[in-house]
Amino acid sequence: MEFQDGVSPVTDSGDDILVPMDDVREHLVVVGNGMAGCRAVEELLARDAGRYRVTIFGAEPHVNYNRIMLSPVLAGEKTFDDIVINDRAWYADNDIELIVADPVTAIDRAAKSVTANSGRTVHYDKLLIATGSDPFIIPVPGKDLPGVISFRDMQDVDTMLAAAEAGKTAGGGSAVVIGGGLLGLEAAHGLTLRGMKVTVIHLMDTLMERQLDEAAGWLLKSALEARGQTILTGANTAEIFGQGKVEGVRLKDGREIPASLVVMAVGIRPSTALAREAGLAVNRGIQVDDHMVTSDVDVLAVGECVEHDGNVYGLVAPLWDMCRSLADGLTDRHTGYKGSVTSTKLKVAGLDVFSAGDFSGGEGCEDIVLRDASRGVYKRVVVKDDRVIGAVLYGDTADGGWYFDLLKKDEDVADIRDLLIFGQSFASGGGVMDPKAAVAALSDDAEICGCNGVSKGQVVACIEKGACSLDAVRAGCKASASCGSCTGLVENILALTLGDDVQSGPKTMCKCTSFGHDDVRREIVAQDMRSIPEVMQKLHWSTPDGCSSCRPALNYYLLCALPGVYVDDQQSRFVNERMHANIQKDGTYSVVPRMWGGLTNPRELRAIADVVEKYDAPMVKVTGGQRLDIFGIKKEDLPAVWADLNAAGMVSGHAYGKSLRTVKTCVGSEWCRFGTQDSTGLGVKTERMTWGSWMPHKFKIAVSGCPRNCAEATIKDFGIVCVDSGYELHVGGNGGIHVRVTDFLCKVSTEQEALDYCAAFTQLYREEARYLERTAPWIERVGVDYVKARIADDDAGREALRARFLYSQSFSQDDPWAQRAAGAETELHQHLQPISIAAE
Amino acid sequence: MTDWIDIGTLADIPQRGARTVHIGGEKEIAVFRTGDDHVFALINECPHKKGPLSQGIVHGHNVACPLHNWNIALKTGEAQGEDKGCTPTIAVKQEDGRILIARPVSMKDAA
Ligand SMILES: Cc1cc2nc3c(=O)[nH]c(=O)nc-3n(C[C@H](O)[C@H](O)[C@H](O)COP(=O)(O)OP(=O)(O)OC[C@H]3O[C@@H](n4cnc5c(N)ncnc54)[C@H](O)[C@@H]3O)c2cc1C
Ligand code: SF4
Ligand code: FES
Numbered sequence: 001m002e003f004q005d006g007v008s009p010v011t012d013s014g015d016d017i018l019v020p021m022d023d024v025r026e027h028l029v030v031v032g033n034g035m036a037g038c039r040a041v042e043e044l045l046a047r048d049a050g051r052y053r054v055t056i057f058g059a060e061p062h063v064n065y066n067r068i069m070l071s072p073v074l075a076g077e078k079t080f081d082d083i084v085i086n087d088r089a090w091y092a093d094n095d096i097e098l099i100v101a102d103p104v105t106a107i108d109r110a111a112k113s114v115t116a117n118s119g120r121t122v123h124y125d126k127l128l129i130a131t132g133s134d135p136f137i138i139p140v141p142g143k144d145l146p147g148v149i150s151f152r153d154m155q156d157v158d159t160m161l162a163a164a165e166a167g168k169t170a171g172g173g174s175a176v177v178i179g180g181g182l183l184g185l186e187a188a189h190g191l192t193l194r195g196m197k198v199t200v201i202h203l204m205d206t207l208m209e210r211q212l213d214e215a216a217g218w219l220l221k222s223a224l225e226a227r228g229q230t231i232l233t234g235a236n237t238a239e240i241f242g243q244g245k246v247e248g249v250r251l252k253d254g255r256e257i258p259a260s261l262v263v264m265a266v267g268i269r270p271s272t273a274l275a276r277e278a279g280l281a282v283n284r285g286i287q288v289d290d291h292m293v294t295s296d297v298d299v300l301a302v303g304e305c306v307e308h309d310g311n312v313y314g315l316v317a318p319l320w321d322m323c324r325s326l327a328d329g330l331t332d333r334h335t336g337y338k339g340s341v342t343s344t345k346l347k348v349a350g351l352d353v354f355s356a357g358d359f360s361g362g363e364g365c366e367d368i369v370l371r372d373a374s375r376g377v378y379k380r381v382v383v384k385d386d387r388v389i390g391a392v393l394y395g396d397t398a399d400g401g402w403y404f405d406l407l408k409k410d411e412d413v414a415d416i417r418d419l420l421i422f423g424q425s426f427a428s429g430g431g432v433m434d435p436k437a438a439v440a441a442l443s444d445d446a447e448i449c450g451c452n453g454v455s456k457g458q459v460v461a462c463i464e465k466g467a468c469s470l471d472a473v474r475a476g477c478k479a480s481a482s483c484g485s486c487t488g489l490v491e492n493i494l495a496l497t498l499g500d501d502v503q504s505g506p507k508t509m510c511k512c513t514s515f516g517h518d519d520v521r522r523e524i525v526a527q528d529m530r531s532i533p534e535v536m537q538k539l540h541w542s543t544p545d546g547c548s549s550c551r552p553a554l555n556y557y558l559l560c561a562l563p564g565v566y567v568d569d570q571q572s573r574f575v576n577e578r579m580h581a582n583i584q585k586d587g588t589y590s591v592v593p594r595m596w597g598g599l600t601n602p603r604e605l606r607a608i609a610d611v612v613e614k615y616d617a618p619m620v621k622v623t624g625g626q627r628l629d630i631f632g633i634k635k636e637d638l639p640a641v642w643a644d645l646n647a648a649g650m651v652s653g654h655a656y657g658k659s660l661r662t663v664k665t666c667v668g669s670e671w672c673r674f675g676t677q678d679s680t681g682l683g684v685k686t687e688r689m690t691w692g693s694w695m696p697h698k699f700k701i702a703v704s705g706c707p708r709n710c711a712e713a714t715i716k717d718f719g720i721v722c723v724d725s726g727y728e729l730h731v732g733g734n735g736g737i738h739v740r741v742t743d744f745l746c747k748v749s750t751e752q753e754a755l756d757y758c759a760a761f762t763q764l765y766r767e768e769a770r771y772l773e774r775t776a777p778w779i780e781r782v783g784v785d786y787v788k789a790r791i792a793d794d795d796a797g798r799e800a801l802r803a804r805f806l807y808s809q810s811f812s813q814d815d816p817w818a819q820r821a822a823g824a825e826t827e828l829h830q831h832l833q834p835i836s837i838a839a840e
Numbered sequence: 841m842t843d844w845i846d847i848g849t850l851a852d853i854p855q856r857g858a859r860t861v862h863i864g865g866e867k868e869i870a871v872f873r874t875g876d877d878h879v880f881a882l883i884n885e886c887p888h889k890k891g892p893l894s895q896g897i898v899h900g901h902n903v904a905c906p907l908h909n910w911n912i913a914l915k916t917g918e919a920q921g922e923d924k925g926c927t928p929t930i931a932v933k934q935e936d937g938r939i940l941i942a943r944p945v946s947m948k949d950a951a
Contacts, residue, residue: 548904571856575895575906
């Protein structure tokens with residue numbers, strides 16, 4: 001059928017509709033010819049076709065179409081004709097008067113009539129408001145420029161298609177979509193398919209943050225980027241600019257993105273103006289009871305414009321429920337609407353995303369997480385009191401419907417709990433099977449480890465040859481040694497084959513993973529992983545965002561592996577490193593400025609004294625590392641304290657971090673009668689080279705001028721003892737609970753060598769120790785001979801380590817205090833807006 | 841009826857982080873934002889030795905106290921695992937991107 005739509009309204013006179021004299025039926029007037037309004041009429045017709053005379057007003061120039069299919073129309077998969085729900089014949093057949101392109105502008109409840117834009121006034125007996133939603137337009141400068149649109153109706157789609165067409169002749173147009181929710185991503189997808197270069201700007205850090213958790217959001221973002229879209233998360237729009245028409249978008253951080261089209265898809269608001277002006281009860285939406293009746297018994301409302309029991313909905317499924325109760329009410333049946341639970345599926349071709357219910361966890365909730373990196377799958381089911389209460393699925397959404405069903409039916413899943421995450425066919429197929437029995441039932445040639453192509457038979461053979469731990473199996477036949485998704489299977493085979501003789505392997509990093517620290521470090525490098533969510537996905541973390549043990553470790557490992565590339569995650573750092581000061585027992589902080597090699601001068605001392613007075617610091621203490629520690633500074637005052645110290649030329653002493661702390665020195669040859677070399681000068685050089693570096697744990701250096709060792713260099717992580725003929729280098733010393741004297745590494749003859757060996761040793765420790773492992777236990781674990789072999793005996797290796805250290809230092813020798821004092825992240829030091837409570 | 845106080849927007853709080861707020865002379869309140877953008881509010885004192893919970897590492901719907909690493913459930917304020925103790929919670933809700941917290945009871949009485 002060739003559908004000529006929008007050319008002429010069905011009723012095109014501006015006159016009042018004349019009621020046929022012989023029609024004595026009650027008159028139902030519907031405002032809104034959209035999904036809910038028309039569906040309500042359909043439901044009504046199905047129950048009692050003859051009961052009401054029906055008139056429908058629509059603001060758009062179209063018959064009723066399927067709004068959710070606008071995305072396929074934009075993407076070119078469907079035409080407008082394909083998405084029409086009710087064509088004109090339907091209106092005619094059912095004796096419905098349709099008035100299009102004429103929005104209703106007022107409701108007169110006393111006179112029981114509505115007036116439209118054209119001036120036409122119609123009397124009603126029952127009025128149904130189904131005005132849907134208004135897109136939310138963020139109030140930035142330029143929002144009214146031509147070329148800035150929302151994604152709501154057919155007209156918006158036409159504008160987008162025209163922009164894409166214009167772009168083609170102009171050599172490829174570019175579009176910015178503001179809002180990385182369902183709608184925004186659909187718009188972005190359609191525009192990409194239409195050949196536009198698309199940038200999505202999303203305020204939050206996670207795409208579709210209301211439907212997806214961070215892990216699934218990260219997968220989605222990676223997939224969209226792979227399709228050529230640019231996704232900017234954590235990006236705040238400052239302004240839309242252009243002369244006479246849109247030319248681009250400027251972000252709060254100053255970035256500018258050129259665009260000939262800007263689609264705002266940041267949210268919708270129930271369209272309630274009409275109802276509000278008519279004096280109906282309106283909260284967030286038009287308030288309705290269980291039969292969709294508003295505060296006026298003769299006025300009903302349905303769809304996105306309503307609020308029922310405190311909820312407003314932005315999806316169609318609840319509308320259908322509402323329309324049924326509404327039609328029941330209008331035909332004297334009394335079922336009543338009870339609210340809806342909703343689920344979301346992203347329709348964007350090829351990307352499978354599903355979410356339903358409450359997946360935010362919380363008290364008494366258990367997260368069951370399955371990550372299968374090789375297939376790009378992430379599944380998370382949230383169970384509470386043996387009931388499914390939420391689910392997020394990415395990559396494999398086949399079981400979405402099943403989880404949603406379990407959720408809606410509130411079914412007890414205690415019996416299938418262990419297998420729930422594997423999906424319906426696994427969990428309910430052939431009764432409930434315990435995972436060990438399931439593994440036992442596998443044939444010998446069933447593949448266990450997809451990454452390394454290892455069969456069950458090979459794993460069993462490996463175990464029978466003597467591998468009696470997960471690690472031994474990983475070493476023996478490679479099963480579970482790569483992505484780890486088959487770890488559970490291998491463990492079950494171990495248990496089956498050995499009974500109780502299974503040895504537990506080395507400690508895993510934390511309860512979130514089955515991998516140990518070394519495995520994680522190795523895989524980060526081997527698979528070139530670049531973010532915490534990526535590591536968690538690829539290594540199958542069993543929690544959505546880790547814990548306070550693994551997050552700081554992962555943050556460090558990434559930082560160490562990818563200097564200059566990895567963006568530090570502040571929220572994965574312990575408070576001291578986040579606040580660049582030491583938290584003390586009363587919640588205040590202590591501040592330690594760096595004093596290079598333990599030297600200071602009047603200017604620095606004065607600055608410290610001034611700070612102590614100005615901020616009322618109750619105590620100043622000389623530390624064991626030859627620094628001055630200023631105690632009792634409030635979180636709010638930190639930036640100002642740093643600014644004052646910076647002004648005197650002092651930078652952060654990193655006394656708070658898993659980092660290079662101090663280089664302790666003695667006075668050496670310059671003053672001391674025993675001194676053989678300039679230990680103070682070498683200390684300063686060493687500190688200049690190493691400051692600012694992040695470490696697995698705190699790290700201290702000392703330089704003594706002769707074997708009397710006044711700087712106590714033999715209980716430091718790296719110690720230099722100057723002797724007549726050169727420099728003795730010592731490693732792995734430790735004050736602490738278990739005092740450990742250093743091991744002798746080697747002797748070198750020049751200052752430069754001492755510095756080079758120091759850099760190389762530091763880097764070896766940075767790259768190979770486990771997070772929170774100091775040099776002492778590390779060296780005891782790997783053996784001092786290993787360290788000697790890497791540093792003293794391998795010239796090329798030492799040189800490479802040194803070069804990597806210095807490269808990494810080129811990014812990390814930024815004073816964190818200066819950045820904060822200059823205003824970076826000031827809000828972390830401030831309370832949220834001060835609130836004054838007016839007396840009541 | 842609860843009095844709801846508008847304290848700012850979700851974007852004011854770092855994801856997996858917290859900000860603090862003072863409401864009329866009451867104890868400091870820590871307002872947390874989790875990885876999945878849920879918001880919780882607790883009195884900013886650990887039940888152990890009053891550590892400022894706002895400075896802890898937020899993971900899942902828990903926070904690890906910055907002083908001795910007790911794990912506190914954000915929703916209930918309850919210490920997790922072997923540790924026993926509870927921090928008072930404050931009702932909080934999100935509406936149209938704004939964060940609203942319930943005015944603490946004692947203050948209402950005083951007002
Ligand atoms: C592009 C897009 C994709 C979507 N995808 C999905 C999806 O995949 N799944 C899902 O569940 N939901 C989806 N939705 C949401 C879904 O379309 C809505 O939930 C649904 O359309 C709401 O129905 P409604 O009748 O309340 O509002 P609408 O369908 O918007 O209908 C309201 C109608 O009222 C008209 N109107 C407003 N004021 C007046 C007035 N004063 N006088 C006369 N007429 C007026 C409007 O012009 C409009 O035609 C999508 C929405 C869009 C825009
Ligand atoms: S270590 Fe030797 S050089 Fe240094 S202060 Fe002591 S005695 Fe003097
Ligand atoms: S004060 Fe919180 S753990 Fe000790």
